[in-house]
Amino acid sequence: MLEIGSVILNKYRIVHEIGSGGMGSIYQAQDQSGNMYCLKEAKSDTDSIESLKEEAGILSQINHWGVPRFYEAFEWNGHFILVMELIQGITLEDLLEKQGVCRESDAVGWARQMCEILSYLHTRRKAIIHRDIKPSNIILRQDGRIALIDFGIAREFKTGKLQDTRGLGTKGYAAPEQYGGMGQTDARTDIYSSGATLFYVLSGKNPMDVQQEFPMVRKINPNISVGMENIIVKCTRTKPGERFQSAAEFAAALDGLSQFESSGLILALLSAVIAVIGAGLVLYETISGMPEIWVFIFGGLLVATGVAIFILKGSVPVITARVPASSTAQGAFLQRRDDFGSGKMSGKSSGSVRESDLHGVVVEDSIWFLASDDWISVLGPQ
Numbered sequence: 530m531l532e533i534g535s536v537i538l539n540k541y542r543i544v545h546e547i548g549s550g551g552m553g554s555i556y557q558a559q560d561q562s563g564n565m566y567c568l569k570e571a572k573s574d575t576d577s578i579e580s581l582k583e584e585a586g587i588l589s590q591i592n593h594w595g596v597p598r599f600y601e602a603f604e605w606n607g608h609f610i611l612v613m614e615l616i617q618g619i620t621l622e623d624l625l626e627k628q629g630v631c632r633e634s635d636a637v638g639w640a641r642q643m644c645e646i647l648s649y650l651h652t653r654r655k656a657i658i659h660r661d662i663k664p665s666n667i668i669l670r671q672d673g674r675i676a677l678i679d680f681g682i683a684r685e686f687k688t689g690k691l692q693d694t695r696g697l698g699t700k701g702y703a704a705p706e707q708y709g710g711m712g713q714t715d716a717r718t719d720i721y722s723s724g725a726t727l728f729y730v731l732s733g734k735n736p737m738d739v740q741q742e743f744p745m746v747r748k749i750n751p752n753i754s755v756g757m758e759n760i761i762v763k764c765t766r767t768k769p770g771e772r773f774q775s776a777a778e779f780a781a782a783l784d785g786l787s788q789f790e791s792s793g794l795i796l797a798l799l800s801a802v803i804a805v806i807g808a809g810l811v812l813y814e815t816i817s818g819m820p821e822i823w824v825f826i827f828g829g830l831l832v833a834t835g836v837a838i839f840i841l842k843g844s845v846p847v848i849t850a851r852v853p854a855s856s857t858a859q860g861a862f863l864q865r866r867d868d869f870g871s872g873k874m875s876g877k878s879s880g881s882v883r884e885s886d887l888h889g890v891v892v893e894d895s896i897w898f899l900a901s902d903d904w905i906s907v908l909g910p911q
Contacts, residue, residue, distance in 0.1 A: 530554055531570055537605055541568060541612065552577045552681055557615060567597065567615040570608055578609045584680045585611045587657055595646035595676055616676045621730055622664035630733040633753055637783055639667070639730075642675045643723050644780035651716040651776055655685045658714050662722035663702040664729055684714070701725060701736030705767050717769040720779055724764020724772075731757065742767070756786040807831025 531554070536542045541558040544565075548555050553571040560566065571581035585602035588611070592598075598614035621639070625631065643662075650657040660682050668676045682698065698707040704721035706712055725736045725743070732749040743765050747758050760782050766772045773779040811829055 531556055531568070531608070537568070537610065538603070541566060543568070552580055558612075565615045566600065567613050569611040569613070571610075573607070580681055581609055581611055584683065587680050587683050587685070588613060590653075591650070591657070593646065593649045594674065595642065595649070596680075597676065597678055616668045616670065616678060618668040618670040618676070620665050621667045621669060621675075621726070624669060625664065625730060625733065630750060631730045633731060633757055636727055636730050637757070637786065638673070639669070639675050640723065640727055641780060641783050643667070643677070644776045644783065646675075646677050647716070647719050647723070647776035648780070651719070656716065657683055657685055658716065659683050659719050660698055660707060660714055660722075661702070662719055662726060663699050664726055667726065698722075699737075701739060704769070706769060712769070715769070716775060717772045720764050720773050720776065721766075721769075723779070724761050727757075727764065728761050731761075754786070760786065803834055804832050804836060807834070 530546075530549075531537070531543050533543050533545060537558070540560055542560075544557045544559050546554060546556050547567070553569060556568045556570065558566045558568045569581060569584075571577040582602070585599065588597065588599035589602075597616055600612040600614070602609070602611045604610075619627075621631075647659075650659065657680075659677065659680060661679060662677065666677060666679045668678060670676065698704070702722045702725045704714070704718045706714055706718060728734070728743055728746055729736055731753050732746050734744075734749055736743065743761070745758055746761055747753050747755070760779075763782070764772055764779065773782065807827075807829065808831075810827060811832065
């Protein structure tokens with residue numbers, strides 16, 4: 530362990546210990562200019578050192594607002610140390626312990642940001658799979674943005690590999706394939722963990738306490754919408770092929786959820802107006818001295834129609850969007866799957882196209898495509 534107050538490389542003064550775990554300890558440090566850093570020190574055993582070196586190698590490739598910035602990594606007096614950005618804020622785990630279950634609107638916003646982070650990680654030339662997404666690894670900054678931390682068991686996706694060498698992850702949040710026997714971990718593994726995290730922040734029930742399949746979240750928190758419940762169910766399917774196949778597809782479902790809620794409000798108002806008009810006609814004819822039977826019947830039909838619209842609006846499926854959310858990457862556009870084998874690509878690219886089971890479609894000039902059932906989203910060069 531590093532001593533509090535000690536100075537590393539005549540540059541970083543250790544302020545205090547933030548935490549420790551199986552692989553090492555984390556500290557807050559300060560340089561001579563007063564800038565704060567996060568220092569991660571590996572334990573002295575070979576596995577811990579190699580793990581931290583791998584984490585340093587992965588972070589050194591990443592430049593994204595949702596991931597701590599990498600500064601340097603080095604050996605010092607027998608210690609291997611990683612220096613990275615100090616993310617100021619509160620973890621979602623601590624936030625839940627402090628205030629209880631979160632509002633659905635907040636959870637949707639965090640999940641949407643997570644989709645942006647995962648899209649960046651998963652659509653690189655060598656996709657990066659985090660494999661340990663959970664509330665304690667998500668920090669909420671004061672400005673409302675989240676950050677995904679602790680890439681200690683992250684890995685680069687290796688095309689053609691049948692399964693991972695080691696089964697790693699946190700019980701309850703780790704996808705079934707992380708325990709072996711179901712192929713290697715990929716983008717859908719992180720989607721599973723994101724869904725488990727959504728379940729926790731909206732229900733307050735730790736997935737580590739769930740024996741088998743996740744219970745329906747609305748049984749625990751009836752204030753959650755049916756659409757959100759469906760999203761969590763799809764994220765946490767046991768078979769990877771039954772989950773959202775990409776972060777872009779996951780994001781589209783979240784965007785569709787907010788659109789559905791707006792549509793539901795409009796339908797509720799419409800049904801109320803129709804029912805009130807119908808009830809008014811029935812009441813008028815009831816108290817009228819010379820009632821017209823056809824007006825009475827018409828009013829009754831309007832009331833029935835209004836009630837039917839109100840009932841049916843609750844049964845409309847939420848996850849219907851087949852077009853992934855538009856990417857913020859340069860050159861993003863949409864194209865039908867029918868054009869996969871044509872090589873035309875709407876004149877937007879010149880590379881030939883080849884199928885990929887895990888990333889939809891890849892164009893050989895380094896433009897990546899994320900596929901849903903009928904559409905693909907071109908995210909542009911990495």
